[in-house]
Amino acid sequence: MAHIEVRQAQPEDREAVLTFCRDTWEWSCYIEYAWDEWLTDSNGSLFVDTVDGHLACVEYVSMVTKVDAWLEGLHVDPQFRRQGVARALNDAVLLEAMQCEAQYVRLQIRSDNTRSQKIVTSAYFRHVGSFTLFHVSPSPAELGRRRAQERSRLATLYDLDTIIDFLNVSNIFPLVGGLYYARFKAYPITVELLEEKITAQQVYVLYRWDRLDGLAIAEMCEVDGKKRFSVGYIDGTAIEPISLLAYDLRRRLNELELEGICVCAPDLVLIRDAFTGVGYEWDAKIFYTYERGLE
Numbered sequence: 001m002a003h004i005e006v007r008q009a010q011p012e013d014r015e016a017v018l019t020f021c022r023d024t025w026e027w028s029c030y031i032e033y034a035w036d037e038w039l040t041d042s043n044g045s046l047f048v049d050t051v052d053g054h055l056a057c058v059e060y061v062s063m064v065t066k067v068d069a070w071l072e073g074l075h076v077d078p079q080f081r082r083q084g085v086a087r088a089l090n091d092a093v094l095l096e097a098m099q100c101e102a103q104y105v106r107l108q109i110r111s112d113n114t115r116s117q118k119i120v121t122s123a124y125f126r127h128v129g130s131f132t133l134f135h136v137s138p139s140p141a142e143l144g145r146r147r148a149q150e151r152s153r154l155a156t157l158y159d160l161d162t163i164i165d166f167l168n169v170s171n172i173f174p175l176v177g178g179l180y181y182a183r184f185k186a187y188p189i190t191v192e193l194l195e196e197k198i199t200a201q202q203v204y205v206l207y208r209w210d211r212l213d214g215l216a217i218a219e220m221c222e223v224d225g226k227k228r229f230s231v232g233y234i235d236g237t238a239i240e241p242i243s244l245l246a247y248d249l250r251r252r253l254n255e256l257e258l259e260g261i262c263v264c265a266p267d268l269v270l271i272r273d274a275f276t277g278v279g280y281e282w283d284a285k286i287f288y289t290y291e292r293g294l295e
Contacts (some may be wrong), residue, residue, distance in 0.1 A: 003049045003051070003052050003082065003101070004049060004050070004051055004056075004083070004085055004088050005049070006047060006048070006049055006088055006089055006092040006282050007036075007047070007048060007050070008046065008047055008048075009038075009039060009044060009046040009047060009048045009058065011039065012222050013055055014035055016055045017031070017035075017048065017055055017058050017075075017090075018031060018032055018273075020055070020056075020075065020076075020077035020078070020176055021058070021075045022235070024063030025171050025269065030073065031058070031263075032193075034060075036075065037108055038062075038073070039061045039272030041062060042093065042200045043062050043063050044060060044061060044062030044063070044294070045060070045062075045093075045096055046058070046060045046073075046118035047059055047060070047061070047089055047092055047096070048089075048152060049085040049086075049088055049089045049140075050084065050123065051080050051085060052082055052282055054080075055076065055077070056076065056083075056085045056170055057074070057077065057078045057080065057085040057086055057088075057089045057220070058073060058074070058075050058089075059071060059072075059073055059074040059075075059089050059090070059093050059126055060072050060073040060089075060093075061093040061096050061097055061105075062185075063100050063102060064186075064187055065101060065187065067101065067103040067104065067189070068103070068105075068106065068178065068187070068188060069097035069100065069102035069105040069294075070096075070103060070105070070106055070107065070185050070186065071090075071093055071105060071106070071107040071274065072107060072108075072184070072185070074086065074089070074090075074107075074116065074119075080157065081115075084113075084259075085117065086119050087122075088121070089258070090119065090120075090210070091123075092121050094123075094292075094294070095138060095202070097294060098294050102294055103293065103294055104188075104291060104293055104295055105271070105290060105291070105292050105294060106186050106290065106291045106292075107120065107125070107289070107290050108181060108184070108287045108288065108289050108290070109287065109288050109290065110285065110287055110288075111130070111285075111286040112289065114245055117150055117288065117290075120290050121290075122126075123292070125290035126290065126291055126292070127178070127288055127289070127290055128176075128177030128289055128290065128291045129175060129176040129177035129179060129266070129288075129289045130175075130176075130266070130273075130286055130287065130289070131176060131264045131265060131266055131267055131285050131286075131287055131289070132264075132265060132266075132267045132272070132282065132283075132284075132285060132287070133262065133263065133264060133265075133282070133283050133285055134262075134263040134265055134275045134276075134280040134281065134282050134283075135260060135261065135262055135263070135280065135281050135283065136250055136260060136261050136280040136281065137253075137259065137260045138250070138253040138254050138260070139250065139251075139256075139279070148246075150206075150244050150248075151206075151248055152204040152205060152206045152210070152216070152245055152248045152249075153204065153205060153207075154203065154204060154205075154243070154249070155198045155203040155204065155205045155215070156198065156203050156219060157195065157198055157199070159192075159203075159205055159212075160194060160195065160200070162212050162222050163194060163205070163212065164191065164194070165191045166212045166215065166235070167189065167235070170235050171233060172235045172236075172266055172268070175266055175268070176233070176289075177289055177291060179233075179289060180193065180197075180217050180232045180233045181232040181233070182219060182221070182230060182232045183221065183230070184264075186289055189217075189224070189233065189234075197217055197219075199243055200219070202217055202218060202219045203215060203216075203217055203287035204216045204217075204218060204245065204248070204249065205246075206236070206241050206244055206245055208241070210237070213236055213237050213241040214231065214232040214234075214235060214242055214244065214245050215233075215234075215236075215245075216231055216235075216238065216245045216249060217231070217232050217233040217234075218230065218231040218232070218249060218261075219232070220256070223262055226259040226260065227257070227258050227259055227261055228258055228260045228261060228262055229253065229256075229260070229261040229262070230261075230262055230263075231249065231261060231263040231264065232264050233264075234246070234263070234265055234266075234271070236274075238270075239273055239274045241287055242274040242275075243260070243274040244277055246263075246274060246275050246278050246280060247278040248277070249261060250278065250280075257261075259291035261280075263275065263280070267286050
C-alpha cells in the first residue's frame with residue numbers, strides 16, 4: 001500500500017510541483033508565478049503530498065480575514081489520481097485553517113472541473129455562488145456625456161446605512177454568497193469590509209430618483225503588469241443601473257490613467273446583457289465558489 005505523507009512545501013519542491021501542474025489544467029501556469037509568494041506568506045501555508053517519497057499534490061491555504069480562510073492551487077499529479085492524495089491534503093489544510101481560528105473556508109473551481117467539484121462536495125463544502133469574467137479597455141474616443149442623475153459617485157460613510165439596507169433586499173447579493181472578489185479570492189461583504197472600502201474610496205454608488213439604484217466595489221490593481229480597475233462586486237435593482245455603472249466605470253479609466261477593467265460578476269444573464277451592451281467582452285469562463293463552516 002502506498003505511503004502518503006503531507007508536509008509543508010520547501011523551496012526545492014518547486015520544479016517537481018510545476019512539472020505536474022503543467023500537465024493538469026491548461027490554466028495551471030499561475031502556480032509558477034504564485035509559488036514564491038505562497039511559500040513565504042506569513043498569512044498562509046503551502047502544503048504538498050508525497051506518495052512513497054514522490055511529490056503528488058499541492059495546495060495553498062491563507063487567512064483572508066481573522067475568521068475566513070481561502071484555499072487555492074489544488075493540483076494532483078495525474079499519475080497519482082484516485083489514490084486519496086487530494087483528500088489527505090484537503091484534510092491537512094482544513095486542520096491548518098481551524099488552528100488559525102477560521103470559522104469558514106472557501107475556494108473556487110471552474111465550472112468544467114467536475115473532478116475537483118466532486119472532491120470538495122465529498123468534503124462537505126456547499127456551492128454558494130457563481131461568477132464570470134468581463135474585460136474592457138478604455139474607449140478610443142471619449143464616451144458620451146450622461147446626465148448627472150445617471151452618473152455614479154464615490155460613497156461616503158454617510159451612505160453606509162443605505163448601502164446595508166440595499167444589500168439586505170438585493171436579489172443578487174444572496175446569489176453570490178454575499179461575497180466580494182479581489183485577486184481571485186472571495187471576501188464576505190460585512191459592515192467592516194464596507195467601511196474599509198468606503199474609506200479607501202473603492203465603493204461607487206448610483207442614486208436615481210432619490211434612491212440607491214446600484215453600487216459597485218472596485219479597486220485599482222496591477223494585472224499582467226498593467227494598471228486596471230478590478231471590480232469585485234456589482235449590484236443593481238435592474239439591468240439599467242448595472243449598465244450605467246459599467247459604462248461609468250469605463251468612462252473613469254482615462255481620468256485615472258488606467259489601462260482597463262477586469263470584472264468578477266455574478267453569472268446571470270441580466271449581468272451579461274448589461275456588460276456586453278456597453279462594450280465589455282465576456283470570456284465565457286464560469287467559476288463556482290464553495291464554502292464550508294468549521295465550527
